Amino acid sequence: MSDAGYARARGETFEYAGATVELVDAATVLAAARVNPVELLRRATWPEPVQRVDLTVSSADRDGGPVHTFAAAISTADEPLSKERIRRLVLGNDPVGLLLAKRIEAGDPIATRIVDGVGAAAAAAYRRLGLDKPEKPAASRQPGTIADAAVGMQATVTYDESGTTVRLHAEVPRDEVTPAHLQAFAGLTLQAVIELTGPESLAGRRFVLSRETLPTTKATTKDVTLDMVGGLSAVVGQLREIAVSFRHPESMARWGAQRPQGILMYGPPGTGKTMLSRALANEIGADFREIRTPEILDKWLGGSERNIKQIFRDARRYRVPTLMLFDEFDSIISYAGSGGDAASQAINAVAGIFKQEMNDLIEANPNVIVVATTNFPHRVDDSLIRSGRFDVKLSIPKPDEASRAEIFRKMIRALIAAHEAPGFQMFADDLDLAALAAASHGMTGADIKEVLRRVQLAKAMEDARTGGRVSPISQEELLASVRELLGPR
Template sequence: MHDEIFEYAGATVSLVDPSTVLAAARVNPVELVHHADWPSPVQRVEVTVSSLDTTAGPMHVFVARVHAGAEPMSTERMRKLVLGRDPIGVLLSKRIAEGDPVATRIVDGVGSAAAAAYRKLGLDKAGGPAPHRGPGVFADAGVGLQAEVSHEADGDVIRLRSEVPRDEATANHLRAFVTLTLQAVTELTEPEALRGRRYVFSREATPPPAPVTTQQVTLDMVGGLADLVGELRQIAVSFRHPEAMARWGARRPQGILMYGPPGTGKTMLSRALANEIGADFREIRTPEILDKWLGGSERNIKQIFRDARRYRVPTLMLFDEFDSIVSYAGAGGDAASQALNAVAGIFKQEMNDLFEANPNVIVVATTNFPQRVDESLIRSGRFDIKISVPRPDEVSRAEIFRKMIEGLAAAHERGGFRMFAPDLDLPALGVASTGMTGADIKEVLRRVQMTKAMQEARTGAADPISQQELLAAVRDLRGHV
């Protein structure tokens, strides 16, 4: 089972086993939302995936229905809707003013109230349908998904619908549709209304809680490092839009070198980039390459790149602790140094034509000691982008605390259980944790969680984690590092 866990508008979103959902929807419709706490005025959201044979061929059909209130659509209610006197009306009147086809199409269908709305906005448009206007759309450019947006006349329901050729539908399409559904929710509420909440889209009525792991991290979940994250997003965009790259003859970066102190998140960033691209993740560790037998290391590195040339889907290859594989090239005359030199030489040759052989592949190498890596090995053309991943500053540390705390709360707080006190002072935690890395902050939280769990195990109850407890854990860890 492979779950998609990502962040949208401050909410943690779990899409449970999307590949199985798409497979099951070929036979019977699959409903994905069962129980969720939505911000007012949204009362519930329904998402269904089904299959349909059309003249264009078999399609997967994604439908979302966002219910924004139980009151029926009376004449007065419709008048409020188009004149901006309730949350849906605010959205529609704003969009009418901007010429949005979604809003104009909805309002065109509500009779005389539409005329008043148009007159109010200075558009002097008589009520009635506008045949030249098509349905409005939300769109996700990343996967080319469009969702038609309409309003159901029998209640305050906004409906999104999208079709994808069944044999082309992937987990990325399903994730994009879920994101567009959440976008509709935020436009009916407030931009920050979802922050701190957790939503699970699953075939099961009560899926188990799924805390975020390194394997499921996205760039949205990275605390601090805004410039670095922005650069990685640009790389992801270049992968998701090959047609634009081809039109301009632009070449995506083939290799990225990330360097910095231990614990700063280099491996996590690599996984986040792979998830942002929608790429498979292949981590190559030192034991897979270095072999005690003569010629074994060289054969291993050749086989790794031979496999890379055959990948048919976007793939990120991570060479972690790169210096331990190819360090000190040209130094020393003993057998070990000669083996490293041979591996480094083959690595250079393989990188020279990898992109031409398979543009779906991107190579990321991480190291704590960039000075140990031969400069010719990481020159432009092999590693086009070199990124320093520093220890986080005060603001970044506070942001890391915020992201980690929100993730833990979203994964574990339910049924009245509160994990963290509401009055945490994150900037103060950022100041207190001077010199710490993201890995250190994760360890601080682990220690406090363990203490609380043991306290509950002994006494049967424990208060939420407080500011003082977090500060004490910070001081304790700093005293041992």
């Protein structure tokens, strides 16, 4: 059985300078790197002054033959005047700052305008005072080499001109590369981190090297990433391309290219359209602003039109990357019909203003991208979603059998990463994901999540009644939950 058939990730754990490092599916990582670069070590927390570590495995052709390349970039400074840094400057930890942060989290447009306005002023002041210049690391900035004698790997160490980023690079012939080389390069990367942070700085920390971003605590919808999405590889690939175009405006400008301004996602309920929108926002590093029907539709004449105008007026003032989601788009902007009654006229007025506001949004504020989702694309007028307004249209179908197996795998692995601990095993080792996928014909990702929720609840209740004498979740229990949710056929 291939690794994709296992619910439990097969990882090897090793210790380095007091830190625990788990290397998940190293052979799969190396195989995938032959086709596309694979990023590891994302979303880890590092001791000061290190802010971020990017570790990538890829492939390249050299005169002597193909090689696997290992690269790491250790950054000791926040991105100058990034969204997070500006927010920290403005909000702080005082009661007013905490209150504003909660209001922004809830999508309050007034609080957002206040903070964005103050943030813009703070950013300008920091630039004038020269405080946006990153600090330089304390380590030596002379290029050098570090090595792992066990596998004979050498990595060159260089520093960028600003002195804030340390880079490691190593190459191994493709025919000779093994998981031991990946482990060795991870150790060399941590060695470079220690040189910046101190010999005891990594003690007690845990790092996971994985193609997938697995949560170390209970995951929430807000934390979802594209790596967590199962069964939609083509859609995820397109969203990654959009995120790259959003994060690199300088490349867009160099070629006179314009990234997509709007994305329409359509498909049956429960296929993950809203989740994908949040994952895209997290991939970009953008704020997530969800606009629901009650924020727009108003029973008073002209109220809905005013609400649409205000939403886009706010959007033009955002000073940080922001993804605006119009969920259930068909219920907000229904079909612009030709009826002469008052209701049809009101619908046409709202649709008309939406079209006007979308026409120049990207020129007015390149920090904003608009996503609309709908279960009923035929209810949306074509003129609303034409190219130039919504340049990308993505069909989000129900998952097929292979996709359902991947969804089960990713959801179960996320639960294992979040909840299993020494002495507690959540799932049995012999789960058959292919059988689960076959049994769950017609289910969506939301349905599979409900299957797992029901089994988890049943186990928790059994745990409460028996005082902890509960076996791990078995294949038969999962199949029973699938049958229960599908109902009689």
